[in-house]
Amino acid sequence: MVSHTVELLKNEIPFEQESVVLAEDIVNGLVLVDIINGFCTVGAGNLAPRESNRQISEMINESARLARLFCEKKLPIMVFLDSHQPNKPEEPYPPHCIAGTDESNLVPALRWLENETNVTIRRKDCFDGYVGSMEEDGSNVFVDWVKKNKIKTMVVVGVCTDICVLDFVCSTMSAKNRGFLKPLENVVVYSNACATFNVPLEVATNIKGALAHPQEFMHHVGLYMAKERGAKIAKEVLFDAAEKI
Numbered sequence: 001m002v003s004h005t006v007e008l009l010k011n012e013i014p015f016e017q018e019s020v021v022l023a024e025d026i027v028n029g030l031v032l033v034d035i036i037n038g039f040c041t042v043g044a045g046n047l048a049p050r051e052s053n054r055q056i057s058e059m060i061n062e063s064a065r066l067a068r069l070f071c072e073k074k075l076p077i078m079v080f081l082d083s084h085q086p087n088k089p090e091e092p093y094p095p096h097c098i099a100g101t102d103e104s105n106l107v108p109a110l111r112w113l114e115n116e117t118n119v120t121i122r123r124k125d126c127f128d129g130y131v132g133s134m135e136e137d138g139s140n141v142f143v144d145w146v147k148k149n150k151i152k153t154m155v156v157v158g159v160c161t162d163i164c165v166l167d168f169v170c171s172t173m174s175a176k177n178r179g180f181l182k183p184l185e186n187v188v189v190y191s192n193a194c195a196t197f198n199v200p201l202e203v204a205t206n207i208k209g210a211l212a213h214p215q216e217f218m219h220h221v222g223l224y225m226a227k228e229r230g231a232k233i234a235k236e237v238l239f240d241a242a243e244k245i
Helices: 002-012 054-072 108-115 141-149 161-177 215-228
Strands: 018-022 027-033 077-082 119-124 151-159 186-195 232-239
Touching: 002 215, 018 151, 027 054, 027 141, 027 161, 054 077, 054 108, 054 151, 054 186, 054 215, 077 108, 077 161, 108 119, 119 141, 141 151, 151 161, 161 186, 161 215, 186 215, 215 232
Parallel strands: 018 232, 027 077, 027 151, 077 119, 151 186, 186 232
Antiparallel strands: none
């Protein structure tokens, strides 16, 4: 039934995914959104998967492979880590990714990024990494990262496709269109390096306040809405058509 519904959805709101070639004569940046234990490691917290999940595992593998290539080329990477204070709930979700716990740290496959000189790590306490980059003095760590590195094309990966990834992409596209992110020209969401969580309807109905969240369905919706905002959706990413990621 679920797969049939997903196929119906894809037929009703289809979108094109493309092979994106990253030119090496400009600066390409990579943004990793919330690839942390609290969302990705089995049993790591209230919002972590309860069992191994193919979509999440693939997202981690693809993100790690892409990050290593960016690091080899000394290209700028920004990493967002969901990190909340225990006295500040994020409705409608239960407490998760509390600052200072391992829930809010990168998954083991990506912990090596903490030692790379081309990586900027930003802990955020909200869905949207753009908003979460705002400082009290009005500056924005993400905006400064784009401008300092003169990034023209930015690739976005991570979780959740339809929540934190989408919110960040929407804010970034709006800011770019207002001219706040020069010289940024292109925002690319790499679909195979994104994932979301799975809460079937039959599970949600037995949890007070829970919303159903079918994984494949919402993953498609998240990608569709990112494209609707002007982002490119990539089925593969290449550097100068020579190296497939």
